[in-house]
Amino acid sequence: MSKSASPLNLDPDRFFPVEPRTRETARRLYRSVAELPIISPHGHTDPAWFATNQAFANASSLLLTPDHYVLRMLYSHGVPLETMGVPTIDGDTAAVNPRESWRIFANHYHLFRGTPSRVWLDHVFAEVFGINVRLEPGVADYYFDTISAALSAPEFRPRALLDRFNVVLLATTEGALDALTHHDTLKMAGLGDRIITTFRPDDVLDPDREDFTRNIAELGALTGENTTHFGAYLRALRARRAYFRARGATATDHGHPSPRTADLSTIECQRLFDRCLASLADEHERELFRAQMLTEMAAMSLDDGMVMQIHPGSFRNHNKPLYARFGRDKGADIPLPTSYVSGLKPLLDRFGNEPSLRIILFTLDESTYARELAPLAGHYPCLRLGPPWWFHDSPEGMLRYRRAITETAGFYNGSGFNDDTRALLSIPARHDLARRMDSRFLAELVSEGRLAVDEAEELIVELTVTQVVEAYRLSIPTVPELAAETIRKASGTDRD
Numbered sequence: 001m002s003k004s005a006s007p008l009n010l011d012p013d014r015f016f017p018v019e020p021r022t023r024e025t026a027r028r029l030y031r032s033v034a035e036l037p038i039i040s041p042h043g044h045t046d047p048a049w050f051a052t053n054q055a056f057a058n059a060s061s062l063l064l065t066p067d068h069y070v071l072r073m074l075y076s077h078g079v080p081l082e083t084m085g086v087p088t089i090d091g092d093t094a095a096v097n098p099r100e101s102w103r104i105f106a107n108h109y110h111l112f113r114g115t116p117s118r119v120w121l122d123h124v125f126a127e128v129f130g131i132n133v134r135l136e137p138g139v140a141d142y143y144f145d146t147i148s149a150a151l152s153a154p155e156f157r158p159r160a161l162l163d164r165f166n167v168v169l170l171a172t173t174e175g176a177l178d179a180l181t182h183h184d185t186l187k188m189a190g191l192g193d194r195i196i197t198t199f200r201p202d203d204v205l206d207p208d209r210e211d212f213t214r215n216i217a218e219l220g221a222l223t224g225e226n227t228t229h230f231g232a233y234l235r236a237l238r239a240r241r242a243y244f245r246a247r248g249a250t251a252t253d254h255g256h257p258s259p260r261t262a263d264l265s266t267i268e269c270q271r272l273f274d275r276c277l278a279s280l281a282d283e284h285e286r287e288l289f290r291a292q293m294l295t296e297m298a299a300m301s302l303d304d305g306m307v308m309q310i311h312p313g314s315f316r317n318h319n320k321p322l323y324a325r326f327g328r329d330k331g332a333d334i335p336l337p338t339s340y341v342s343g344l345k346p347l348l349d350r351f352g353n354e355p356s357l358r359i360i361l362f363t364l365d366e367s368t369y370a371r372e373l374a375p376l377a378g379h380y381p382c383l384r385l386g387p388p389w390w391f392h393d394s395p396e397g398m399l400r401y402r403r404a405i406t407e408t409a410g411f412y413n414g415s416g417f418n419d420d421t422r423a424l425l426s427i428p429a430r431h432d433l434a435r436r437m438d439s440r441f442l443a444e445l446v447s448e449g450r451l452a453v454d455e456a457e458e459l460i461v462e463l464t465v466t467q468v469v470e471a472y473r474l475s476i477p478t479v480p481e482l483a484a485e486t487i488r489k490a491s492g493t494d495r496d
Contacts, residue, residue, distance in 0.1 A: 005133035010126050015395055015436040017444065026443035029456060030436055033464040037168040038431050041472040042198060042253065042309060042418040047172045047182035049158040049424065050195050056156070059147035060085055060098035063124070064105055066422050069117045072331025074108055081326055089327040099144050106140035116394040116433070123429035158424065159191070165428045169194060169476055173253055176201040176240050177218055183247040193475070196248030199241055199306065202255050205293045207276035207286045216277060228277065230270045234296060241304055250473050251307040251360075252297060259312040259340050259361070261298075261347035262291035295347045302357045307472050311389065313338035313364040335364035335391060340372040348380055355381040360415045360471065362386035366397075369404035378409040384471050385409060387417045393430070398437040411459055416468025438463050 016026040049056075056062040064070055065085045075081060082088075083104055085096050112118040125131045129147055133139055150156050155164065162170065174180060174197050186195050204215050220227035223236040241252070264272070272289050275281040281289065294310065301308045317323040319332035340361065351357050359382050361373055377383040385405060388397040405414075417434040419427050442460055445451035451459075469476055 005136065005139045008122060008126055008132055008134045010122065015433070016440055017447075019447070022443045022447040025446050025453070025456070026436075026439045029439040029442055029460045032457065033435050033439075033460050034432070035166070036461070036465050037166045037476075038427060039168060039416070039465060039468050039474065039476065040170045040419055040427060040431075041416075041468055041474065042171055042173070042251065042420055043427070044173050044420070044422040045170065045424050045427075046422075047174070047186065047195065047197070050162070050170075050191065051182035051185040051189075053157050053159050056151045056158075057148075058098045058151065059144050060101040060105070062151065063121070063147070063423070063425065064101060067117075067426075068329055068331040068333075068422070069115075070105070073111050073115070073117065074105070075322075075331060077108060077111060079104060079108060081322075081330060086326055086330065088325055099141070102144040103137070103140045106135055106143065107137050109135045116397075119395070119433060120423075120426040120429040123432065124425045127428070128425055161424065162194070167194075167427065169196070169474060170427075171196050171198050171249075171251070171472075173198040173200045174244075175203040176237070177203060177215060177222065180244070180247050187247065192248055196250065197244055198309075199244040199249050199252040200255070201237065201240070201252065201297070204237070205254070205290060205297075206256070207281055207289055213277055213279065228274075230266070230273045233273065237296075238300060238304075241300060241306065245304065245306065249306065251309055252301065253309045253311065254294060254297065255311045255314070255316070256290050256294065257312065257314070257316075257336070258287070258291075258338060259294070259310055259343040260287060260291040261294045261344055262288055263295055263346040263350055264288075264292050291343075291346075295350065298347050298351050298357065298359065301359075302351060302354055305356075305473065307358045307360060309360045309362065309386065311362045311386075312343075314390075333390075338363060338365040338368060340368055340376060344376070348376075348382075352380040352382055357382040358384065358471070358473065360384045360386045362389040364390055364392070366392060366400060366404070369401060370408065374405040374408035374413075377405075377413040384413055384415045386415055387434070389420060393420070395433065395437055398434065399441065402438075402441045411463065412467075414463070414467060415471035416463060416465070418468065435460075435464055 013023060013027065016023045071081060071084060071086065074084065083096055084101050085098060112121070125135065129150055131143065131146060135143055154160060172195065176199065180197055183192065183195070183197050186192055203209065203211070204219050206212060209215070216227050216233070219236050219240070223239040225232040225236040227233045227236050269292060272281070272285060272292070275285055276289050298308060313336045315334045315336050317328055317332055318334045322330060322332050361377065361383060363369070363373060373385055377385045388394070388401040392401065417431060419430040421427060421430060439460055442451065442456040446453055446456050
């Protein structure tokens with residue numbers, strides 16, 4: 001290791017206000033929740049990690065190859081994805097030495113200054129691996145060897161990491177056609193209540209997918225339904241939802257380009273479905289089909305109680321040549337302007353006043369926070385707001401979110417925090433950041449005389465754990481007890 005390496009020191013007061021009184025309040029609020037369990041109700045970690053519980057291979061394959069935040073930044077500066085070990089769409093993996101990939105990453109680590117990726121990665125390096133020097137070209141091999149050696153130890157196996165991070169619930173996300181064999185393995189291992197799945201039916205709802213017709217046929221084969229008929233197609237979707245619910249799913253997830261919904265007649269639905277299956281539907285018709293299917297999913301959620309998550313507003317796989325070579329989720333997704341008021345109107349006309357329906361809305365269009373999302377969630381009983389998502393899962397993004405929505409929607413029309421990550425080791429870093437930023441926001445309200453201290457002490461616990469349990473309808477018996485004890489200690493006789 002280079003003797004001139006710069007120190008890596010995580011400021012214990014990072015992200016807190018500079019003003020002393022407000023900072024002390026933020027510290028105190030944060031301390032009350034820093035050690036509370038992590039509940040991760042929506043994410044994209046690989047269930048195979050936990051089912052097989054095998055050691056991770058090396059630093060590069062764990063921290064670089066699957067992380068689209070890392071890939072997009074490197075690619076923007078001319079780093080080919082092949083050099084990060086990313087396989088091509090046909091499964092070919094370039095003969096890249098993982099150590100060399102890490103060296104390339106270290107040479108470009110300065111690109112991440114000021115980004116949330118830098119915050120998460122430094123947290124992982126310091127808190128998870130105990131590294132006390134900053135990642136720079138001169139210490140690339142030291143990092144690679146330290147991390148790779150640690151990964152071979154039993155305490156770094158996937159299940160052990162969940163224990164270490166105090167993750168009491170983790171939801172993965174699988175497509176509608178997934179056999180969920182890894183979740184069956186987890187259930188047999190006694191982990192079925194701790195690691196659950198989420199139903200993501202985009203593969204059988206989106207006629208823009210090149211495999212849509214093939215997927216519909218497979219859906220029919222899995223369920224014994226003739227899925228060329230719209231009614232049978234809906235029955236098949238209900239059957240798959242039940243299959244996922246039997247493996248712990250409490251939520252669905254929908255990554256549509258827009259939140260547009262529709263409420264068509266049965267005859268219109270069949271005609272539209274026929275055109276999509278025959279690859280005759282134009283762009284307008286394909287969007288109309290997706291719109292109708294969001295309404296159909298809401299109807300099913302009202303029946304089976306699954307929480308519905310809508311993640312719209314991304315132009316996915318924008319880089320066409322990159323998509324053709326590497327496939328989906330390689331960092332080339334770009335936010336779009338999004339309209340919720342008009343888009344959701346048909347669905348809300350049917351189901352908006354149903355308090356037993358739960359729909360969590362996310363956005364990549366921050367201009368909608370105060371204009372559309374907060375007023376909608378502040379009125380309709382079925383709606384909740386998801387936390388800052390994707391490009392806005394950042395310190396400034398979290399503050400913008402709280403400042404834009406709180407005055408209209410309040411705190412209690414939110415859904416807590418979810419990390420929405422593929423990167424297992426970033427989970428505690430992301431939750432720590434969210435707890436710090438909520439502590440900061442509440443401390444500012446206290447300092448400005450807009451919130452009493454005891455109310456802030458209750459709110460920070462509710463935002464950290466209680467709200468997410470309620471929003472996602474989770475069954476975690478110990479968490480409400482821990483939350484109540486934390487509130488008691490913060491506001492009762494245990495106060496310093």
